[in-house]
Amino acid sequence: GQQLNQSPQSMFIQEGEDVSMNCTSSSIFNTWLWYKQEPGEGPVLLIALYKAGELTSNGRLTAQFGITRKDSFLNISASIPSDVGIYFCAGQLTGNQFYFGTGTSLTVIP
């Protein structure tokens, strides 16, 4: 199936630093979702975006739905060790068509 281009592939940062990752696609999406997955567990929904240009926050996390509807970014401010994990974006075309990014592996160094 189709996959979204997600970058960076991995990040190693110091605790307290801000993090930014993004997803791009050649397709126009109706919904963008951001997930975090920890080892051995299923992805957990962080933020859902429904409108082009929408900017939504969830604690230290902020995500935006790109104006062109072909991209989205996720920012994490003041990272902490428990932010470690793999972050995935997912775009929804129509009702049952979801496509996933390749993931960004985040390591936070205390």
Next chain:
Amino acid sequence: GAVVSQHPSRVICKSGTSVKIECRSLDFQATTMFWYRQFPKKSLMLMATSNEGSKATYEQGVEKDKFLINHASLTLSTLTVTSAHPEDSSFYICSARPLAGGPYGELFFGEGSRLTVL
């Protein structure tokens, strides 16, 4: 709310046996559930879309006779890996989207099931 539960979380089986994995939406109804396979440090690979009351839709390259999917109710879908082989060892994850969410809604995932075939 919006909890999806998978069982078992881990299963070890002998080569040639069949294994069933259950996916339940605990507090919502879902006419559609999705089954994914995930390899280490890789993204989720959609295997099939499970439709309540009808046949599942399989992605290209996924053997429907190997990976049997049944969606018997609005809260339960099962994936049966038949005649399992070591190469079937993987992390299998299901997801579901609440009916009430409309055509564009959030997708919630189960905890995943780690299958090891000896």
